[in-house]
Amino acid sequence: xxxxxxxxxxxxxxxxxxxxxxxxxxxxxxxxxxxxxxxxxxxxxxxxxxxxxxxxxxxxxxxxxxxxxxxxxxxxxxxxxxxxxxxxxxxxxxxxxxxxxxxxxxxxxxxxxxxxxxxxxxxxxxxxxxxxxxxxxxxxxxxxxxxxxxxxxxxxxxxxxxxxxxxxxxxxxxxx
Numbered sequence: 001x002x003x004x005x006x007x008x009x010x011x012x013x014x015x016x017x018x019x020x021x022x023x024x025x026x027x028x029x030x031x032x033x034x035x036x037x038x039x040x041x042x043x044x045x046x047x048x049x050x051x052x053x054x055x056x057x058x059x060x061x062x063x064x065x066x067x068x069x070x071x072x073x074x075x076x077x078x079x080x081x082x083x084x085x086x087x088x089x090x091x092x093x094x095x096x097x098x099x100x101x102x103x104x105x106x107x108x109x110x111x112x113x114x115x116x117x118x119x120x121x122x123x124x125x126x127x128x129x130x131x132x133x134x135x136x137x138x139x140x141x142x143x144x145x146x147x148x149x150x151x152x153x154x155x156x157x158x159x160x161x162x163x164x165x166x167x168x169x170x171x172x173x174x175x176x
Contacts (some may be wrong), residue, residue: 006095006098006099006134007098007101007102008098009098009101009102009105009126010152011105011108011109011152012108012109012151013108013109013110013149013151013152014110014112014122014126014149014150014165015109015110015147015148015149015150016111016112016114016119016122016142016147016148016150017074017075017111017112017113017114017146017147018113018144018145019066019068019070019073019114019144019145020038020042020043020046020049020070020073020074020144020145021039021041021042021144021145022037022038022039022144023036023037023038023039024036033068034068034089036069036070037069037070037073038074042070042074043077044173045144045173046073046074046077046173049074049077049173050077050078050079052147052171053111053147054078056149056169057109058108060108060109061080061107061110061111062104062107062109062110062111063075063078063080063083063111063113064085064101064110064113065085066088066089066114066115067084067085067089068089068090071088071113071115072084072113074113075113078111085100087100088100088112088115089115090115092114092118093118094122094134095134097114097122098122098125116139116141117139118139119142120139120140120142121137121138121140123140123142123148124138124139125137126150127150127164127165127166127167128164143172145173146170146171147169147170147171148169149167149168149171150166150168153165153166
């Protein structure tokens with residue numbers, strides 16, 4: 001069986017936002033990971049980051065969010081239209097996330113609210129200048145509530161598949 005080629009996003013701006021601090025789940029008591037809520041600290045983190053994002057986000061940014069409650073609560077702080085995407089669950093793989101993002105390619109700017117480790121893997125993947133073996137991608141640490149803003153490098157000599165992304169901004173709630 002042939003595997004599908006791994007897509008390389010071509011958004012002008014990819015902004016990733018890890019959900020803010022959430023309650024711990026007691027899995028032995030049957031608590032579900034997707035039902036974890038933000039803590040009081042997490043709600044404050046989300047509000048501070050949302051205020052910063054409102055000042056800086058490009059126009060026409062689409063907000064795509066994991067269905068996990070802690071991610072939804074983080075995204076709600078921004079008061080944008082939220083597009084829930086069930087494939088962006090905490091256990092998603094980088095390959096699944098990349099395939100899922102192709103449905104938004106008509107957008108120039110995307111804000112993704114999600115989880116480690118795939119957010120850190122996505123950032124590492126986008127920093128690559130050429131397509132690499134996806135299995136070799138090492139996840140970067142994205143702190144709870146943090147935003148990493150990546151902008152596509154423009155190069156007339158490079159094809160879209162060879163254009164990497166550069167870091168435009170990285171912000172954490174404690175600095176706001």
